[in-house]
Amino acid sequence: DALLGCHRSYRSRPTHGIGKFKYLLPKEVPKRKKEKVQMKEIDAGTEYQYGDINIQMTSYDLCLVEHFAQHVHRLCNRLSIRVNESYAMPTKTNEVLFLEERGSKMQLDAVLTTHQRVVQIRGLSSTFAPILLEIIQSNQPEGVHLLVKQHTEADFKSRLKSRPELEELLAQMS
């Protein structure tokens, strides 16, 4: 019946390989991991546009910071502001030790993790910037620190890890 009557395209049949299409697509060059040089735009020039701007949000509470970062990203999408990237900085762990000196010395530990999310924006017109800042400020949740600054090379380098062996070898060579 219907189950037994299917014609499987076997290798001898003329319909072998009937559904193939990948040979029709253009060849993809495999991407190499290269460090991308940052691009900068005019800052408050005649066109009154800001270059790359970083909105950094730090907090102890992970869910809050992530949700806020998502909210800011979606807000920028709706306002048709171009978002270059939205990334997270590595978390920093702090150990808080209490030294109680009543009678026996006790050490109570608390482990605090600080999380940071960055949303990078480009092409913000200077007439619109204060409105955007006010919206973000009024939507700030409790416990979240907001920092808006321009993107510099130092910010870019802080995301990369330094390789001490490579640096040693380079120092040896030169």
Add this chain to the structure above:
Amino acid sequence: SAAAPRPWRLFGAMCLLRLPRITQPLEKEEEEMAALMEQLELEKSHYSDHEIRKLEEEEQLQRRKESLYDEDEASGKTVIMAQDLEEKWEQKFLRFKAAPRITDADKSNDRTSLNRKLDSNLMLLVKQKIGNQELWLLPQVEWQPGETLRNTAERAMATFLGDHIQAKILGNAPYGIYKYKFPRAIRTEDNVGAKVFFFKAFLQSSDLSQAKLRADHLWVTKKELGDYLKSEYLKKVNRFLLD
């Protein structure tokens, strides 16, 4: 040929905002949603290290009560039990007292203090004399030729609050404009009316002890503006106020 002198007088006004310090209370649906999500997360979550430790120690205690196996083993390990830690934390939490959300200024409805209504924006209103009337307005000062409108607004703030205020103006563009014509009695060829340009600034610190406040001043929320401002003025001001 030179441009004809405009018959309008220009003023720069400053809308000084104190940002809210506390979040607004959640609506009913938001609260229900939050409770539901919390319950869901609790049911889906795994045990944390502290809870696992607590369960293990409870089991050990039980085994010790029923039979005397683990006496020699356990006495070396558990110096502080997880249950003791929890009790200590509970006591510490009970000792902590949060600051009240509704302050004294709220209860007495004292509109001149900054401590009221910690969950909404507060704006500065000053009583100014215009023509013959004394009106409640946002602090404004006449524009002098040669300075930018933003400088005018800053000057307005400085005249009413004194120098050294930590207020931040975000941009050079005004937020709103209100123009009105003088009553026919005062109107001349050069002076048809006035245009007031509004700027917004955010108070960075709530420490106004250094500021010398002249004249009557009030800190009001957006809803209370209607009590003090005239309707036309209020309409234009409301256009640029977020809440």
